[in-house]
Amino acid sequence: MLAEIITIGDEILIGQIVDTNSAYISKELNKIGVKVYQITSVQDDRDHILQAFEDAKKHADLVIVTGGLGPTKDDITKQTFCDFFEDVLVEDKSVIENVAQLFKKYQLNKPLPANFQQAMVPSKATVLMNQYGTAPGMWLEKDKVVFVSLPGVPYEMKHLMQEEVLPRVIKRFNRPHIYHKTLLTYGLGESAIAERIANWEDNLPNTIKLAYLPSLGKVRLRLSSTGNNETLLKERIDSQMEVLSNMLSDIAVGFEDETSIVDRIAHILNQKNQTLSLAESCSGGAIVKQITSEAGISSFFLGSIVPYKTELKTKLLGVPTTLIKEHTVVSIEVAESMAANCCKLFNTDYSIATTGIAGPTKGDAVDEVGTVCIAIAAPSGVVSEKFSFGNDRFRVIEKTTNKALEMLLKEISKN
Amino acid sequence: MLAEIITIGDEILIGQIVDTNSAYISKELNKIGVKVYQITSVQDDRDHILQAFEDAKKHADLVIVTGGLGPTKDDITKQTFCDFFEDVLVEDKSVIENVAQLFKKYQLNKPLPANFQQAMVPSKATVLMNQYGTAPGMWLEKDKVVFVSLPGVPYEMKHLMQEEVLPRVIKRFNRPHIYHKTLLTYGLGESAIAERIANWEDNLPNTIKLAYLPSLGKVRLRLSSTGNNETLLKERIDSQMEVLSNMLSDIAVGFEDETSIVDRIAHILNQKNQTLSLAESCSGGAIVKQITSEAGISSFFLGSIVPYKTELKTKLLGVPTTLIKEHTVVSIEVAESMAANCCKLFNTDYSIATTGIAGPTKGDAVDEVGTVCIAIAAPSGVVSEKFSFGNDRFRVIEKTTNKALEMLLKEISKN
Numbered sequence: 004m005l006a007e008i009i010t011i012g013d014e015i016l017i018g019q020i021v022d023t024n025s026a027y028i029s030k031e032l033n034k035i036g037v038k039v040y041q042i043t044s045v046q047d048d049r050d051h052i053l054q055a056f057e058d059a060k061k062h063a064d065l066v067i068v069t070g071g072l073g074p075t076k077d078d079i080t081k082q083t084f085c086d087f088f089e090d091v092l093v094e095d096k097s098v099i100e101n102v103a104q105l106f107k108k109y110q111l112n113k114p115l116p117a118n119f120q121q122a123m124v125p126s127k128a129t130v131l132m133n134q135y136g137t138a139p140g141m142w143l144e145k146d147k148v149v150f151v152s153l154p155g156v157p158y159e160m161k162h163l164m165q166e167e168v169l170p171r172v173i174k175r176f177n178r179p180h181i182y183h184k185t186l187l188t189y190g191l192g193e194s195a196i197a198e199r200i201a202n203w204e205d206n207l208p209n210t211i212k213l214a215y216l217p218s219l220g221k222v223r224l225r226l227s228s229t230g231n232n233e234t235l236l237k238e239r240i241d242s243q244m245e246v247l248s249n250m251l252s253d254i255a256v257g258f259e260d261e262t263s264i265v266d267r268i269a270h271i272l273n274q275k276n277q278t279l280s281l282a283e284s285c286s287g288g289a290i291v292k293q294i295t296s297e298a299g300i301s302s303f304f305l306g307s308i309v310p311y312k313t314e315l316k317t318k319l320l321g322v323p324t325t326l327i328k329e330h331t332v333v334s335i336e337v338a339e340s341m342a343a344n345c346c347k348l349f350n351t352d353y354s355i356a357t358t359g360i361a362g363p364t365k366g367d368a369v370d371e372v373g374t375v376c377i378a379i380a381a382p383s384g385v386v387s388e389k390f391s392f393g394n395d396r397f398r399v400i401e402k403t404t405n406k407a408l409e410m411l412l413k414e415i416s417k418n
Numbered sequence: 419m420l421a422e423i424i425t426i427g428d429e430i431l432i433g434q435i436v437d438t439n440s441a442y443i444s445k446e447l448n449k450i451g452v453k454v455y456q457i458t459s460v461q462d463d464r465d466h467i468l469q470a471f472e473d474a475k476k477h478a479d480l481v482i483v484t485g486g487l488g489p490t491k492d493d494i495t496k497q498t499f500c501d502f503f504e505d506v507l508v509e510d511k512s513v514i515e516n517v518a519q520l521f522k523k524y525q526l527n528k529p530l531p532a533n534f535q536q537a538m539v540p541s542k543a544t545v546l547m548n549q550y551g552t553a554p555g556m557w558l559e560k561d562k563v564v565f566v567s568l569p570g571v572p573y574e575m576k577h578l579m580q581e582e583v584l585p586r587v588i589k590r591f592n593r594p595h596i597y598h599k600t601l602l603t604y605g606l607g608e609s610a611i612a613e614r615i616a617n618w619e620d621n622l623p624n625t626i627k628l629a630y631l632p633s634l635g636k637v638r639l640r641l642s643s644t645g646n647n648e649t650l651l652k653e654r655i656d657s658q659m660e661v662l663s664n665m666l667s668d669i670a671v672g673f674e675d676e677t678s679i680v681d682r683i684a685h686i687l688n689q690k691n692q693t694l695s696l697a698e699s700c701s702g703g704a705i706v707k708q709i710t711s712e713a714g715i716s717s718f719f720l721g722s723i724v725p726y727k728t729e730l731k732t733k734l735l736g737v738p739t740t741l742i743k744e745h746t747v748v749s750i751e752v753a754e755s756m757a758a759n760c761c762k763l764f765n766t767d768y769s770i771a772t773t774g775i776a777g778p779t780k781g782d783a784v785d786e787v788g789t790v791c792i793a794i795a796a797p798s799g800v801v802s803e804k805f806s807f808g809n810d811r812f813r814v815i816e817k818t819t820n821k822a823l824e825m826l827l828k829e830i831s832k833n
Contacts, residue, residue: 014631016454018445021438030433039431044457073608073630158813183432193488215488216429287710288703291724295702298778298811307724309706315721363713396713398573
């Protein structure tokens with residue numbers, strides 16, 4: 004079965020916000036065997052929305068619409084649903100009751116507005132109660148195609164997907180199985196990987212699709228297959244994935260969804276009962292943010308220092324001023340000293356240290372913008388490397404983060 | 419004039435990546451007066467791409483297509499362009515020359531592949547040379563509609579947009595002016611703002627559009643207008659924006675695009691010649707990352723400590739163990755001590771400190787998940803506040819970051 008996603012909002016079409024809702028909805032539908040045929044972003048405009056509804060209905064069994072349900076006046080989605088379904092808006096008492104409960108829960112001491120627009124829904128709609136906001140979701144059907152309307156606020160949309168939409172879709176539609184497995188690799192480019200696995204790729208059965216997903220120092224390789232027999236699908240993909248990961252064992256980090264690089268690092272450090280700290284200069288907190296974004300890291304991660312100013316490298320981390328003078332602050336020597344001293348300060352087994360010039364200007368630095376030194380301090384000693392990561396600040400920080408985690412993983416994986 | 423954006427790639431439709439390219443392209447087109455009618459994401463499938471091309475041609479004068487140009491075998495865009503334009507692929511010598519130069523520049527010691535697919539382009543296409551990657555962009559025309567094909571790698575796409583596409587669009591099309599101005603507010607919800615400005619909103623001339631863009635503790639309010647007289651447009655919007663920002667002066671931070679909250683903070687601290695440091699526990703580096711993402715912050719920002727483990731709050735920041743025992747680690751008292759001591763350690767005028775329970779579990783904490791204490795140390799003393807930010811780790815970290823920056827801005831704005 005096929006689904007389409009329609010996101011409504013001028014803010015998307017003028018580039019003011021990035022549409023993250025579609026990616027979330029696609030991923031969740033995919034997990035339950037629903038293939039997304041197309042994603043369409045349209046304006047807050049009645050005729051345009053109606054046209055998108057008509058087009059989607061041609062291909063899809065399920066159309067999920069987000070956005071255009073806020074309490075304020077720029078939203079016209081609900082009225083357009085009425086036009087499309089030849090329906091009228093009626094007041095739904097359960098929505099009023101739900102919002103009153105929410106107000107009470109969050110101790111908002113104010114009465115509901117007299118003319119409470121959020122409680123007005125198309126009479127033919129099944130209301131999907133929103134436990135985290137005032138705009139309800141809606142489930143409507145026309146010529147056997149199901150239309151679902153969800154608020155655009157990601158948090159509310161996600162809860163409605165999990166609690167209301169997915170269970171109803173599972174009940175309502177027969178779906179095949181879709182199985183993906185994605186190998187995460189670090190350190191080799193897309194073309195180089197393609198060259199190495201060309202023979203194998205040429206001989207892949209046509210029931211299996213391979214996709215390359217490159218981004219800043221990492222390449223993800225996805226194998227996909229669709230069918231009715233879940234066990235067979237899994238076997239088919241898993242056996243090919245085993246061949247692939249063996250061919251790429253020197254650059255493979257693990258499988259995505261199962262594991263991120265931080266997961267892999269956490270797993271190994273927890274197993275060894277070892278710990279980690281960070282001293283980030285040019286990466287400016289990007290590594291610590293990536294680590295602390297994942298839950299359950301306090302077992303091995305102790306903390307981080309961002310000594311952005313040069314003198315703080317000396318004051319907080321004890322990097323000798325003579326070393327900085329002799330080699331400059333962006334040097335292998337300073338990175339190694341930062342990493343070794345960071346281990347001592349935090350009393351950890353491992354430390355990552357970064358120092359470099361993220362740009363856009365080089366200030367009074369000797370090296371060019373994009374020069375970055377990364378050091379990993381380990382019980383066995385300190386390793387380090389110097390890189391040129393180009394002249395784009397955002398990319399320099401991203402590449403430093405990816406490379407540093409890759410280097411750490413390599414070190415902690417030894418014996 | 420109208421544009422459409424088509425992004426090609428199964429990875430978007432299975433939710434493996436978020437389509438950030440469309441937001442970038444929309445924003446850039448908007449700046450030069452090109453309105454984006456629709457954004458459509460389609461599969462790596464010939465028939466589907468052809469259908470999207472046909473549909474786009476009905477509305478748009480300009481169709482920008484991204485993705486499907488990589489060196490590997492999952493990409494079919496170029497062949498589909500040939501089908502649509504009744505054309506054939508021919509080898510373009512200038513692409514080969516360009517890639518050879520790139521290989522030389524990045525000191526890749528390898529010859530070009532014998533069968534170099536990237537150099538094959540439709541014979542009717544104007545090649546847009548890619549200075550940062552091997553896949554060239556293409557510019558084609560059919561029935562007065564311009565189709566542009568760009569690689570999906572964001573960095574390469576952005577450079578091609580700036581250096582090739584936008585200058586050509588400006589030359590090729592007559593465009594009206596589009597003017598937006600967006601007010602950034604912190605601390606009040608969408609409904610509450612709407613209530614406060616209802617009278618004004620009701621009386622807005624219908625040439626001006628107002629949109630509410632809420633997200634985690636901040637609401638952006640956008641005014642837009644389109645026309646041929648740029649001066650008139652600006653005057654029209656600016657005068658309404660002045661009224662609006664006066665009505666919301668207690669929650670307005672500044673205008674977006676002109677200024678982010680970090681920009682505002684940088685501006686004030688630079689003017690006062692004052693400095694900032696951070697002690698982030700539960701926000702785990704999210705604040706330092708947001709600050710260091712912007713260029714030119716080293717004039718006022720000295721550094722940050724992330725004392726993730728409780729004992730590090732004592733060891734690195736000198737928070738007394740008795741204080742932690744008496745009030746627990748997630749307390750106003752501990753946050754205030756962290757902030758005050760952070761100022762001393764880094765020798766800065768201001769410090770932000772955060773301590774809380776980001777979740778998903780509360781561990782051995784006394785308070786519930788989502789409890790966060792934020793303190794700001796200033797020359798005039800320390801202010802602090804305790805919050806409940808809900809039980810979603812990602813949102814707790816985001817809300818902590820937004821609230822902490824809002825509290826800091828308030829403090830540094832006091833004469």
